[in-house]
Amino acid sequence: MNMEHPSTRNILSRSSDTGFIRRLALTVVSIFVLLMAVIGIAWFVMHPHDPSFAVTSLSVSNFTVSDSQITSMYEVRLTVTNPNKKIQLILDDFNVVILYSEVVLSMAEVQQPLLLVKMSNKSVNVELVMKNSVKLVQENLVKEWNKGVVNFDVKMVVRVRFEAGIWPSKEKILCVYCEDLDVEFYSPKNTGKLLGIVKNCHIVDAKP
DSSP, X not given: OOOOOHHHHHHHHHHHHHHHHHHHHHXXXXXXXXXXXXXXXXXXXXXXXXOEEEEEEEEEEEEEEOSSOEEEEEEXXXXXXXXXXXXXXXXXXXXXXXXXTTEEEEEEEEOSOEEEOTTEEEEEEEEXXXXXXXXXXXXXXXXXXXXXXXXXXXXXXXXXXXXXXXXXXXXXXXXXXXXXXEEEEETTTTXXXXXXXXXXXXXXXXXX
């Protein structure tokens, strides 16, 4: 009669359990890696394009100069375009900054997420208020203002979510720059509007 010692049975049982757990873990990891590879290939094939941005209007109102400060209000009108044929975009955490000589004058956030279906565009209005400014910026800005034209820049930082059917969404943070926005001021010089045609913006940084 073959009598197996109890401790031997326990060792074999533990060994069997350990082997099963290892095989299960390996299977789960393999499935996960395969799934990630399939998703990566799918997004590579779809080749999502970043949205494009343009400033269609920039107006300044209530521009007031005193000995100690400058106050003004800005309204920026943007057009955002989704160039993708198979992917819709959702833009949120949408922050807009207006600058003069690389110095921030004012900033604001677009409150509502922006949904862009395939091959579409939408307009966004952003209002900003400026109160006070550093002395050097104030002096240079007033000089340009007295000549009738002031050059501004607009910068945006926005989170973009790419969505395509059943596939998991993909996100990216974009830094967008709109340069050389000449605003002409009219008599009595407290209001101004963008000169020329629509100004296209360019993406200077993109982070996944």
